Amino acid sequence: MADIEYPNLDPRLRPAEPDHPMSLEGDVISGDPALLVRCLAEEMLMGGMSAPELTALSHSPQYQSLYAARVSLGHEATDRILGEVIARVGVFSSEVWESPIQDETPVALTVSAPRRDGKGD
């Protein structure tokens, strides 16, 4: 199989071209990380996440919403906000009954469309 040339997406490695702007302009979009942490923590707790799970999530770089805020605000401030929200809101829960499905026998579904050239895909 022939090698495929992918476009070079890393801006640092692209050569400069004559029509590239030589100055960059950007604007600060002000936000409030403490508000973000409070709101997200409330949403998680209202969604049924427990307090230990929420705290663990805020330490995980895999979930950047809270982790980036922790990096930005620091551990002490983040833990203080989380503790305040947990004490104030508690953990929400609900009971769900979905109507039972009578027959759970596996069924074969056909959802593919024929190719235009008549061959299988």
Next chain:
Amino acid sequence: MPSVYNWQLGRDMSFPYGNAPGGLQFAFVFNINRCIGCQTCTMACRSTWTFGRGQEHMWWNNVETKPFGGYPRFWDAKLLTMLEEANPGKQVWGKGGGGTDAPYGTFNGMTIFEAAEGYAGPAGPRRALGYIPTADEWAAPNIFEDHGRTLADALPSDARLPEHKVWFFYLARLCNHCTYPACLASCPRNAIYKRPEDGVVLIDQSRCNGYQKCVEACPYKKAIFRSTTGTSEKCVGCYPRLEGRDPLISPNGEPAETRCMTSCVGKIRLQGLVQVDDRGNWKPDATNPLYYLVRERQVALPLYPQFGTEPNGFYIPPRWVPRPYLEQMFGPGVQRSLEQYACPDRELLACLQLFRAAQQIIFRYEVIKGPKVAEVPVTMPDSSTKIQEIYNDTVIGYNKLDKECVRVTIKEPTFERDRMKHANSI
């Protein structure tokens, strides 16, 4: 060009094909506040519809991190810039609003259809303002995912951008099955059609010749070209499920939610079918959860309504994001939406429990009232707190056959006390 009424803009606008047929319309509400960006919806769609050769770049459902992410890259910023250039300084909303005909006020700027009127480019006249994304822009579906700060890492070492404080949110997107689809309007082969039975917009693969006019015109960039078949493809709204043809979920032919909706881990999604009249307006029906959230309470808002396609995907905006950014994205209804969502009253809280509760589509719901079980101070968008009352209510959802398909009971919140502070606790 014929004139049609667009309730999201609060005025008539030009559209090549006149009013959409009345009947049922596919619609959905996403609660952005709860999205955790897990991409389960993306993969559910992918593994069902777009796993073939030539579909590698085809993500009918995607979740992008705003403000920096986007698929194709910078799709919304590019189109907003094009509209601003076509109508400089006038892409604004009028003050006022309210009522069923103009809930968000009146948009005084140009839609993508109006901006394209009289325009003739190298390839001839256009029905809608748009562009075809480059291969580069289609190459990275989750570029800048989880970026809440500047792109400083991606810049040359001598370049600097101002650093803004952390905020971002996940925006899940799919085809909005618009009431006035730009893809349909732009197709020179009339290969795209809107089904009267559910408002789903489909591309007839036997008619499509791959001119990519739909790819160019769709402002949300949800029509995508497939090189192996030479045709364009798009989200099909999982129509076999909408038709109740999956016997596992719909033993009696009840309409079921799509794959992306039913797989949602964060429970952010609620899909439905709403009644639309011959003028394209939603028929009043406050017992339909979609109608209640979108039209009655106006908690869920359309994505970029100013484009003019009357999208049928609606979003509950995130509470922590700067207001001007949200108003650009969702229109002037943001303030009203956030105030209601941040501290929902009894009925709204009950309706919000229906998100991701059932696989079958809920056509009607009712609430059985229970006693008040808690009062909880919650954070409002201005950082103040307000008391939310929690009731032990039960919300019941009914399917198209008016049979109960789900029942959700709200329970009292639980609090874990710190054992070190309460040493005598048992």
